[in-house]
Amino acid sequence: MTRTYGDWPIIETSDLNRVFTSPAGDVVAVRDVSLKILPGEFVALTGRSGSGKTTLINLIGGIDEPTGGRVMVAGNDLSLMSESDITNMRRGQIGYIFQSYGLLPLLSAYENIELPLRISGFRKGARRQRIEELLVLVGLSSRADHRPYELSGGEQQRIAIARALAPKPPLILADEPTGDLDSANGLAIGTLIKSLTKSEGITFVTATHDLSLASMADRSYEMVDGTLL
Ligand SMILES: Nc1ncnc2c1ncn2[C@@H]1O[C@H](COP(=O)(O)OP(=O)(O)OP(=O)(O)O)[C@@H](O)[C@H]1O
Ligand SMILES: [Mg+2]
Known part of the structure:
Protein backbone atom coordinates (compact mmCIF):
# COMPACT_ATOMS: atom_id res chain seq x y z
CA MET A 1 0.00 0.00 0.00
CA THR A 2 1.33 3.43 -0.83
CA ARG A 3 0.98 6.08 1.85
CA THR A 4 0.39 9.71 1.18
CA TYR A 5 1.25 12.40 3.70
CA GLY A 6 -2.42 12.67 4.59
CA ASP A 7 -2.47 9.07 5.86
CA TRP A 8 0.02 9.78 8.66
CA PRO A 9 -1.67 10.76 11.87
CA ILE A 10 -0.64 14.18 13.16
CA ILE A 11 -1.79 12.97 16.57
CA GLU A 12 -1.70 9.43 17.85
CA THR A 13 -2.38 8.44 21.43
CA SER A 14 -1.95 4.86 22.64
CA ASP A 15 -3.57 3.61 25.85
CA LEU A 16 -3.25 7.06 27.30
CA ASN A 17 -3.94 7.45 31.01
CA ARG A 18 -3.83 10.35 33.42
CA VAL A 19 -4.45 9.73 37.09
CA PHE A 20 -4.42 12.69 39.47
CA THR A 21 -3.28 11.58 42.91
CA SER A 22 -4.21 13.49 46.01
CA PRO A 23 -4.74 12.76 49.73
CA ALA A 24 -8.48 13.01 49.04
CA GLY A 25 -8.23 10.09 46.60
CA ASP A 26 -7.16 9.33 43.06
CA VAL A 27 -9.04 10.60 40.04
CA VAL A 28 -8.68 8.83 36.71
CA ALA A 29 -9.20 11.78 34.39
CA VAL A 30 -8.20 10.00 31.16
CA ARG A 31 -8.55 6.24 30.81
CA ASP A 32 -7.04 4.09 28.03
CA VAL A 33 -7.56 6.58 25.24
CA SER A 34 -6.28 5.47 21.83
CA LEU A 35 -6.97 8.01 19.15
CA LYS A 36 -5.62 8.81 15.68
CA ILE A 37 -6.17 12.16 14.04
CA LEU A 38 -5.14 12.85 10.45
CA PRO A 39 -3.84 16.17 9.07
CA GLY A 40 -6.67 18.55 8.17
CA GLU A 41 -9.25 16.84 10.36
CA PHE A 42 -11.61 18.77 12.60
CA VAL A 43 -12.29 16.69 15.71
CA ALA A 44 -14.58 17.58 18.61
CA LEU A 45 -14.46 16.11 22.12
CA THR A 46 -17.76 16.40 23.92
CA GLY A 47 -18.97 15.04 27.25
CA ARG A 48 -20.14 16.14 30.66
CA SER A 49 -18.21 18.39 32.97
CA GLY A 50 -15.35 16.43 34.53
CA SER A 51 -15.30 13.74 31.81
CA GLY A 52 -11.66 14.47 30.91
CA LYS A 53 -11.79 16.72 27.84
CA THR A 54 -9.41 19.43 29.08
CA THR A 55 -7.02 16.83 30.49
CA LEU A 56 -6.87 15.04 27.13
CA ILE A 57 -6.28 18.31 25.23
CA ASN A 58 -3.48 19.19 27.68
CA LEU A 59 -1.84 15.77 27.28
CA ILE A 60 -1.93 16.07 23.48
CA GLY A 61 -0.36 19.53 23.66
CA GLY A 62 2.41 18.45 26.04
CA ILE A 63 1.12 20.80 28.75
CA ASP A 64 0.54 17.82 31.05
CA GLU A 65 2.23 14.41 31.23
CA PRO A 66 0.43 11.07 31.10
CA THR A 67 0.72 8.54 33.92
CA GLY A 68 0.50 5.77 31.31
CA GLY A 69 0.57 5.30 27.54
CA ARG A 70 1.99 7.75 25.07
CA VAL A 71 1.28 10.68 22.79
CA MET A 72 2.83 11.12 19.35
CA VAL A 73 2.57 14.52 17.66
CA ALA A 74 3.71 14.71 14.04
CA GLY A 75 5.60 11.45 14.54
CA ASN A 76 7.38 12.58 17.72
CA ASP A 77 6.90 10.64 20.95
CA LEU A 78 6.45 13.37 23.59
CA SER A 79 7.77 11.10 26.35
CA LEU A 80 11.16 10.95 24.58
CA MET A 81 11.43 14.71 24.20
CA SER A 82 13.11 17.11 26.62
CA GLU A 83 11.18 19.96 28.20
CA SER A 84 12.80 22.45 25.83
CA ASP A 85 12.08 20.28 22.76
CA ILE A 86 8.43 20.17 23.79
CA THR A 87 8.38 23.94 24.29
CA ASN A 88 9.85 24.40 20.83
CA MET A 89 7.38 21.98 19.32
CA ARG A 90 4.52 23.86 20.96
CA ARG A 91 5.78 27.16 19.58
CA GLY A 92 6.30 25.88 16.07
CA GLN A 93 3.56 23.31 15.60
CA ILE A 94 0.68 24.03 17.93
CA GLY A 95 -1.67 26.97 18.34
CA TYR A 96 -3.86 27.17 21.44
CA ILE A 97 -7.27 28.73 21.87
CA PHE A 98 -8.83 28.97 25.32
CA GLN A 99 -12.30 29.82 26.50
CA SER A 100 -11.12 32.96 28.27
CA TYR A 101 -9.28 34.11 25.10
CA GLY A 102 -6.05 34.80 27.00
CA LEU A 103 -5.36 38.09 25.21
CA LEU A 104 -2.95 40.47 26.88
CA PRO A 105 -5.03 43.45 28.03
CA LEU A 106 -2.42 46.17 27.52
CA LEU A 107 -1.67 45.17 23.93
CA SER A 108 -3.79 46.08 20.91
CA ALA A 109 -5.44 43.42 18.77
CA TYR A 110 -2.56 43.85 16.30
CA GLU A 111 0.10 43.45 19.00
CA ASN A 112 -1.60 40.40 20.47
CA ILE A 113 -1.45 38.64 17.11
CA GLU A 114 2.14 39.85 16.67
CA LEU A 115 3.44 38.26 19.87
CA PRO A 116 3.81 34.63 18.69
CA LEU A 117 5.36 35.91 15.46
CA ARG A 118 8.00 37.81 17.45
CA ILE A 119 8.69 34.71 19.53
CA SER A 120 9.04 32.66 16.34
CA GLY A 121 11.53 35.18 14.95
CA PHE A 122 9.51 36.68 12.08
CA ARG A 123 10.91 40.00 10.85
CA LYS A 124 8.89 43.18 11.06
CA GLY A 125 7.79 43.28 7.41
CA ALA A 126 6.76 39.63 7.42
CA ARG A 127 4.92 40.14 10.70
CA ARG A 128 2.94 43.07 9.32
CA GLN A 129 1.95 41.16 6.20
CA ARG A 130 0.81 38.10 8.14
CA ILE A 131 -1.12 40.13 10.74
CA GLU A 132 -2.95 42.14 8.06
CA GLU A 133 -3.85 38.90 6.27
CA ALA A 160 -7.40 34.80 19.80
CA ILE A 161 -7.94 32.54 16.78
CA ALA A 162 -5.88 34.87 14.58
CA ARG A 163 -3.12 34.78 17.20
CA ALA A 164 -3.19 30.97 17.30
CA LEU A 165 -3.02 30.85 13.49
CA ALA A 166 -0.29 33.47 13.12
CA PRO A 167 2.80 31.21 12.91
CA LYS A 168 0.85 28.80 10.62
CA PRO A 169 0.86 25.85 13.01
CA PRO A 170 -0.31 22.59 11.45
CA LEU A 171 -2.27 21.82 14.64
CA ILE A 172 -4.65 23.91 16.72
CA LEU A 173 -5.91 22.75 20.11
CA ALA A 174 -8.89 24.52 21.60
CA ASP A 175 -10.66 24.25 24.92
CA GLU A 176 -14.25 25.52 24.78
CA PRO A 177 -13.50 28.13 22.09
CA THR A 178 -17.15 29.15 21.90
CA GLY A 179 -17.87 28.72 25.62
CA ASP A 180 -18.43 32.38 26.42
CA LEU A 181 -20.21 33.29 23.20
CA ASP A 182 -23.88 33.53 22.26
CA SER A 183 -25.11 31.12 19.61
CA ALA A 184 -24.72 33.55 16.68
CA ASN A 185 -21.09 34.31 17.60
CA GLY A 186 -20.45 30.63 18.34
CA LEU A 187 -21.73 29.72 14.90
CA ALA A 188 -19.49 32.35 13.26
CA ILE A 189 -16.43 30.96 15.08
CA GLY A 190 -17.38 27.39 14.15
CA THR A 191 -17.79 28.34 10.50
CA LEU A 192 -14.41 30.10 10.54
CA ILE A 193 -12.73 27.05 12.08
CA LYS A 194 -14.35 24.69 9.61
CA SER A 195 -13.24 26.75 6.62
CA LEU A 196 -9.66 26.98 7.97
CA THR A 197 -9.35 23.22 8.25
CA LYS A 198 -10.48 22.93 4.63
CA SER A 199 -8.60 25.89 3.09
CA GLU A 200 -5.31 25.75 5.04
CA GLY A 201 -5.27 22.02 5.90
CA ILE A 202 -5.00 22.84 9.61
CA THR A 203 -5.87 20.07 12.06
CA PHE A 204 -8.26 21.31 14.70
CA VAL A 205 -9.04 19.47 17.93
CA THR A 206 -11.48 21.05 20.31
CA ALA A 207 -13.12 20.26 23.62
CA THR A 208 -16.61 21.67 23.63
CA HIS A 209 -20.02 21.68 25.27
CA ASP A 210 -21.38 23.43 22.20
CA LEU A 211 -23.29 20.82 20.21
CA SER A 212 -23.57 23.09 17.19
CA LEU A 213 -19.76 23.36 17.07
CA ALA A 214 -19.45 19.58 17.53
CA SER A 215 -21.91 19.01 14.68
CA MET A 216 -19.60 20.90 12.29
CA ALA A 217 -16.65 18.60 13.09
CA ASP A 218 -15.56 15.80 10.76
CA ARG A 219 -15.64 13.50 13.80
CA SER A 220 -17.02 13.99 17.23
CA TYR A 221 -16.30 11.82 20.27
CA GLU A 222 -18.08 11.75 23.57
CA MET A 223 -15.98 11.32 26.70
CA VAL A 224 -17.46 9.52 29.69
CA ASP A 225 -15.42 9.15 32.88
CA GLY A 226 -12.15 9.58 31.01
CA THR A 227 -12.88 7.12 28.21
CA LEU A 228 -13.60 7.96 24.61
CA LEU A 229 -16.83 6.47 23.28
N1 LIG B 1 -4.95 19.11 38.60
C1 LIG B 1 -5.90 18.25 38.95
N2 LIG B 1 -5.83 17.59 40.11
C2 LIG B 1 -6.78 16.69 40.48
N3 LIG B 1 -7.84 16.40 39.73
C3 LIG B 1 -7.96 17.02 38.54
C4 LIG B 1 -7.02 17.98 38.09
N4 LIG B 1 -7.40 18.43 36.86
C5 LIG B 1 -8.55 17.77 36.59
N5 LIG B 1 -8.88 16.93 37.58
C6 LIG B 1 -10.06 16.02 37.61
O1 LIG B 1 -10.02 15.23 36.42
C7 LIG B 1 -11.31 15.06 35.90
C8 LIG B 1 -11.37 15.54 34.46
O2 LIG B 1 -11.22 16.95 34.45
P1 LIG B 1 -11.24 17.81 33.11
O3 LIG B 1 -10.88 19.20 33.47
O4 LIG B 1 -10.38 17.13 32.10
O5 LIG B 1 -12.77 17.69 32.67
P2 LIG B 1 -13.56 18.40 31.49
O6 LIG B 1 -14.22 17.33 30.70
O7 LIG B 1 -12.67 19.33 30.77
O8 LIG B 1 -14.67 19.21 32.30
P3 LIG B 1 -15.36 20.63 31.94
O9 LIG B 1 -16.39 20.32 30.90
O10 LIG B 1 -15.99 21.02 33.26
O11 LIG B 1 -14.31 21.59 31.49
C9 LIG B 1 -12.25 15.79 36.85
O12 LIG B 1 -12.81 14.86 37.73
C10 LIG B 1 -11.34 16.76 37.55
O13 LIG B 1 -11.82 17.04 38.85
MG1 LIG C 1 -12.65 21.40 30.51
Missing part, protein backbone atom coordinates in the same frame (compact mmCIF):
# COMPACT_ATOMS: atom_id res chain seq x y z
CA LEU A 134 -5.19 37.39 9.51
CA LEU A 135 -7.19 40.47 10.44
CA VAL A 136 -8.92 40.24 7.04
CA LEU A 137 -9.52 36.53 7.59
CA VAL A 138 -11.27 37.07 10.92
CA GLY A 139 -13.06 40.20 9.66
CA LEU A 140 -11.47 42.65 12.10
CA SER A 141 -9.14 44.82 10.01
CA SER A 142 -10.84 47.96 11.30
CA ARG A 143 -10.14 46.98 14.94
CA ALA A 144 -6.37 46.43 14.72
CA ASP A 145 -5.52 49.21 17.17
CA HIS A 146 -8.19 48.42 19.72
CA ARG A 147 -7.44 46.85 23.07
CA PRO A 148 -9.25 43.64 24.07
CA TYR A 149 -11.63 45.47 26.48
CA GLU A 150 -12.85 47.56 23.55
CA LEU A 151 -13.91 44.42 21.68
CA SER A 152 -16.93 42.15 22.14
CA GLY A 153 -16.48 38.55 23.36
CA GLY A 154 -16.85 37.16 19.84
CA GLU A 155 -14.36 39.71 18.48
CA GLN A 156 -11.84 38.86 21.21
CA GLN A 157 -12.24 35.18 20.39
CA ARG A 158 -11.61 35.93 16.69
CA ILE A 159 -8.41 37.79 17.65
Whole structure:
Protein backbone atom coordinates (compact mmCIF):
# COMPACT_ATOMS: atom_id res chain seq x y z
CA MET A 1 0.00 0.00 0.00
CA THR A 2 1.33 3.43 -0.83
CA ARG A 3 0.98 6.08 1.85
CA THR A 4 0.39 9.71 1.18
CA TYR A 5 1.25 12.40 3.70
CA GLY A 6 -2.42 12.67 4.59
CA ASP A 7 -2.47 9.07 5.86
CA TRP A 8 0.02 9.78 8.66
CA PRO A 9 -1.67 10.76 11.87
CA ILE A 10 -0.64 14.18 13.16
CA ILE A 11 -1.79 12.97 16.57
CA GLU A 12 -1.70 9.43 17.85
CA THR A 13 -2.38 8.44 21.43
CA SER A 14 -1.95 4.86 22.64
CA ASP A 15 -3.57 3.61 25.85
CA LEU A 16 -3.25 7.06 27.30
CA ASN A 17 -3.94 7.45 31.01
CA ARG A 18 -3.83 10.35 33.42
CA VAL A 19 -4.45 9.73 37.09
CA PHE A 20 -4.42 12.69 39.47
CA THR A 21 -3.28 11.58 42.91
CA SER A 22 -4.21 13.49 46.01
CA PRO A 23 -4.74 12.76 49.73
CA ALA A 24 -8.48 13.01 49.04
CA GLY A 25 -8.23 10.09 46.60
CA ASP A 26 -7.16 9.33 43.06
CA VAL A 27 -9.04 10.60 40.04
CA VAL A 28 -8.68 8.83 36.71
CA ALA A 29 -9.20 11.78 34.39
CA VAL A 30 -8.20 10.00 31.16
CA ARG A 31 -8.55 6.24 30.81
CA ASP A 32 -7.04 4.09 28.03
CA VAL A 33 -7.56 6.58 25.24
CA SER A 34 -6.28 5.47 21.83
CA LEU A 35 -6.97 8.01 19.15
CA LYS A 36 -5.62 8.81 15.68
CA ILE A 37 -6.17 12.16 14.04
CA LEU A 38 -5.14 12.85 10.45
CA PRO A 39 -3.84 16.17 9.07
CA GLY A 40 -6.67 18.55 8.17
CA GLU A 41 -9.25 16.84 10.36
CA PHE A 42 -11.61 18.77 12.60
CA VAL A 43 -12.29 16.69 15.71
CA ALA A 44 -14.58 17.58 18.61
CA LEU A 45 -14.46 16.11 22.12
CA THR A 46 -17.76 16.40 23.92
CA GLY A 47 -18.97 15.04 27.25
CA ARG A 48 -20.14 16.14 30.66
CA SER A 49 -18.21 18.39 32.97
CA GLY A 50 -15.35 16.43 34.53
CA SER A 51 -15.30 13.74 31.81
CA GLY A 52 -11.66 14.47 30.91
CA LYS A 53 -11.79 16.72 27.84
CA THR A 54 -9.41 19.43 29.08
CA THR A 55 -7.02 16.83 30.49
CA LEU A 56 -6.87 15.04 27.13
CA ILE A 57 -6.28 18.31 25.23
CA ASN A 58 -3.48 19.19 27.68
CA LEU A 59 -1.84 15.77 27.28
CA ILE A 60 -1.93 16.07 23.48
CA GLY A 61 -0.36 19.53 23.66
CA GLY A 62 2.41 18.45 26.04
CA ILE A 63 1.12 20.80 28.75
CA ASP A 64 0.54 17.82 31.05
CA GLU A 65 2.23 14.41 31.23
CA PRO A 66 0.43 11.07 31.10
CA THR A 67 0.72 8.54 33.92
CA GLY A 68 0.50 5.77 31.31
CA GLY A 69 0.57 5.30 27.54
CA ARG A 70 1.99 7.75 25.07
CA VAL A 71 1.28 10.68 22.79
CA MET A 72 2.83 11.12 19.35
CA VAL A 73 2.57 14.52 17.66
CA ALA A 74 3.71 14.71 14.04
CA GLY A 75 5.60 11.45 14.54
CA ASN A 76 7.38 12.58 17.72
CA ASP A 77 6.90 10.64 20.95
CA LEU A 78 6.45 13.37 23.59
CA SER A 79 7.77 11.10 26.35
CA LEU A 80 11.16 10.95 24.58
CA MET A 81 11.43 14.71 24.20
CA SER A 82 13.11 17.11 26.62
CA GLU A 83 11.18 19.96 28.20
CA SER A 84 12.80 22.45 25.83
CA ASP A 85 12.08 20.28 22.76
CA ILE A 86 8.43 20.17 23.79
CA THR A 87 8.38 23.94 24.29
CA ASN A 88 9.85 24.40 20.83
CA MET A 89 7.38 21.98 19.32
CA ARG A 90 4.52 23.86 20.96
CA ARG A 91 5.78 27.16 19.58
CA GLY A 92 6.30 25.88 16.07
CA GLN A 93 3.56 23.31 15.60
CA ILE A 94 0.68 24.03 17.93
CA GLY A 95 -1.67 26.97 18.34
CA TYR A 96 -3.86 27.17 21.44
CA ILE A 97 -7.27 28.73 21.87
CA PHE A 98 -8.83 28.97 25.32
CA GLN A 99 -12.30 29.82 26.50
CA SER A 100 -11.12 32.96 28.27
CA TYR A 101 -9.28 34.11 25.10
CA GLY A 102 -6.05 34.80 27.00
CA LEU A 103 -5.36 38.09 25.21
CA LEU A 104 -2.95 40.47 26.88
CA PRO A 105 -5.03 43.45 28.03
CA LEU A 106 -2.42 46.17 27.52
CA LEU A 107 -1.67 45.17 23.93
CA SER A 108 -3.79 46.08 20.91
CA ALA A 109 -5.44 43.42 18.77
CA TYR A 110 -2.56 43.85 16.30
CA GLU A 111 0.10 43.45 19.00
CA ASN A 112 -1.60 40.40 20.47
CA ILE A 113 -1.45 38.64 17.11
CA GLU A 114 2.14 39.85 16.67
CA LEU A 115 3.44 38.26 19.87
CA PRO A 116 3.81 34.63 18.69
CA LEU A 117 5.36 35.91 15.46
CA ARG A 118 8.00 37.81 17.45
CA ILE A 119 8.69 34.71 19.53
CA SER A 120 9.04 32.66 16.34
CA GLY A 121 11.53 35.18 14.95
CA PHE A 122 9.51 36.68 12.08
CA ARG A 123 10.91 40.00 10.85
CA LYS A 124 8.89 43.18 11.06
CA GLY A 125 7.79 43.28 7.41
CA ALA A 126 6.76 39.63 7.42
CA ARG A 127 4.92 40.14 10.70
CA ARG A 128 2.94 43.07 9.32
CA GLN A 129 1.95 41.16 6.20
CA ARG A 130 0.81 38.10 8.14
CA ILE A 131 -1.12 40.13 10.74
CA GLU A 132 -2.95 42.14 8.06
CA GLU A 133 -3.85 38.90 6.27
CA LEU A 134 -5.19 37.39 9.51
CA LEU A 135 -7.19 40.47 10.44
CA VAL A 136 -8.92 40.24 7.04
CA LEU A 137 -9.52 36.53 7.59
CA VAL A 138 -11.27 37.07 10.92
CA GLY A 139 -13.06 40.20 9.66
CA LEU A 140 -11.47 42.65 12.10
CA SER A 141 -9.14 44.82 10.01
CA SER A 142 -10.84 47.96 11.30
CA ARG A 143 -10.14 46.98 14.94
CA ALA A 144 -6.37 46.43 14.72
CA ASP A 145 -5.52 49.21 17.17
CA HIS A 146 -8.19 48.42 19.72
CA ARG A 147 -7.44 46.85 23.07
CA PRO A 148 -9.25 43.64 24.07
CA TYR A 149 -11.63 45.47 26.48
CA GLU A 150 -12.85 47.56 23.55
CA LEU A 151 -13.91 44.42 21.68
CA SER A 152 -16.93 42.15 22.14
CA GLY A 153 -16.48 38.55 23.36
CA GLY A 154 -16.85 37.16 19.84
CA GLU A 155 -14.36 39.71 18.48
CA GLN A 156 -11.84 38.86 21.21
CA GLN A 157 -12.24 35.18 20.39
CA ARG A 158 -11.61 35.93 16.69
CA ILE A 159 -8.41 37.79 17.65
CA ALA A 160 -7.40 34.80 19.80
CA ILE A 161 -7.94 32.54 16.78
CA ALA A 162 -5.88 34.87 14.58
CA ARG A 163 -3.12 34.78 17.20
CA ALA A 164 -3.19 30.97 17.30
CA LEU A 165 -3.02 30.85 13.49
CA ALA A 166 -0.29 33.47 13.12
CA PRO A 167 2.80 31.21 12.91
CA LYS A 168 0.85 28.80 10.62
CA PRO A 169 0.86 25.85 13.01
CA PRO A 170 -0.31 22.59 11.45
CA LEU A 171 -2.27 21.82 14.64
CA ILE A 172 -4.65 23.91 16.72
CA LEU A 173 -5.91 22.75 20.11
CA ALA A 174 -8.89 24.52 21.60
CA ASP A 175 -10.66 24.25 24.92
CA GLU A 176 -14.25 25.52 24.78
CA PRO A 177 -13.50 28.13 22.09
CA THR A 178 -17.15 29.15 21.90
CA GLY A 179 -17.87 28.72 25.62
CA ASP A 180 -18.43 32.38 26.42
CA LEU A 181 -20.21 33.29 23.20
CA ASP A 182 -23.88 33.53 22.26
CA SER A 183 -25.11 31.12 19.61
CA ALA A 184 -24.72 33.55 16.68
CA ASN A 185 -21.09 34.31 17.60
CA GLY A 186 -20.45 30.63 18.34
CA LEU A 187 -21.73 29.72 14.90
CA ALA A 188 -19.49 32.35 13.26
CA ILE A 189 -16.43 30.96 15.08
CA GLY A 190 -17.38 27.39 14.15
CA THR A 191 -17.79 28.34 10.50
CA LEU A 192 -14.41 30.10 10.54
CA ILE A 193 -12.73 27.05 12.08
CA LYS A 194 -14.35 24.69 9.61
CA SER A 195 -13.24 26.75 6.62
CA LEU A 196 -9.66 26.98 7.97
CA THR A 197 -9.35 23.22 8.25
CA LYS A 198 -10.48 22.93 4.63
CA SER A 199 -8.60 25.89 3.09
CA GLU A 200 -5.31 25.75 5.04
CA GLY A 201 -5.27 22.02 5.90
CA ILE A 202 -5.00 22.84 9.61
CA THR A 203 -5.87 20.07 12.06
CA PHE A 204 -8.26 21.31 14.70
CA VAL A 205 -9.04 19.47 17.93
CA THR A 206 -11.48 21.05 20.31
CA ALA A 207 -13.12 20.26 23.62
CA THR A 208 -16.61 21.67 23.63
CA HIS A 209 -20.02 21.68 25.27
CA ASP A 210 -21.38 23.43 22.20
CA LEU A 211 -23.29 20.82 20.21
CA SER A 212 -23.57 23.09 17.19
CA LEU A 213 -19.76 23.36 17.07
CA ALA A 214 -19.45 19.58 17.53
CA SER A 215 -21.91 19.01 14.68
CA MET A 216 -19.60 20.90 12.29
CA ALA A 217 -16.65 18.60 13.09
CA ASP A 218 -15.56 15.80 10.76
CA ARG A 219 -15.64 13.50 13.80
CA SER A 220 -17.02 13.99 17.23
CA TYR A 221 -16.30 11.82 20.27
CA GLU A 222 -18.08 11.75 23.57
CA MET A 223 -15.98 11.32 26.70
CA VAL A 224 -17.46 9.52 29.69
CA ASP A 225 -15.42 9.15 32.88
CA GLY A 226 -12.15 9.58 31.01
CA THR A 227 -12.88 7.12 28.21
CA LEU A 228 -13.60 7.96 24.61
CA LEU A 229 -16.83 6.47 23.28
N1 LIG B 1 -4.95 19.11 38.60
C1 LIG B 1 -5.90 18.25 38.95
N2 LIG B 1 -5.83 17.59 40.11
C2 LIG B 1 -6.78 16.69 40.48
N3 LIG B 1 -7.84 16.40 39.73
C3 LIG B 1 -7.96 17.02 38.54
C4 LIG B 1 -7.02 17.98 38.09
N4 LIG B 1 -7.40 18.43 36.86
C5 LIG B 1 -8.55 17.77 36.59
N5 LIG B 1 -8.88 16.93 37.58
C6 LIG B 1 -10.06 16.02 37.61
O1 LIG B 1 -10.02 15.23 36.42
C7 LIG B 1 -11.31 15.06 35.90
C8 LIG B 1 -11.37 15.54 34.46
O2 LIG B 1 -11.22 16.95 34.45
P1 LIG B 1 -11.24 17.81 33.11
O3 LIG B 1 -10.88 19.20 33.47
O4 LIG B 1 -10.38 17.13 32.10
O5 LIG B 1 -12.77 17.69 32.67
P2 LIG B 1 -13.56 18.40 31.49
O6 LIG B 1 -14.22 17.33 30.70
O7 LIG B 1 -12.67 19.33 30.77
O8 LIG B 1 -14.67 19.21 32.30
P3 LIG B 1 -15.36 20.63 31.94
O9 LIG B 1 -16.39 20.32 30.90
O10 LIG B 1 -15.99 21.02 33.26
O11 LIG B 1 -14.31 21.59 31.49
C9 LIG B 1 -12.25 15.79 36.85
O12 LIG B 1 -12.81 14.86 37.73
C10 LIG B 1 -11.34 16.76 37.55
O13 LIG B 1 -11.82 17.04 38.85
MG1 LIG C 1 -12.65 21.40 30.51
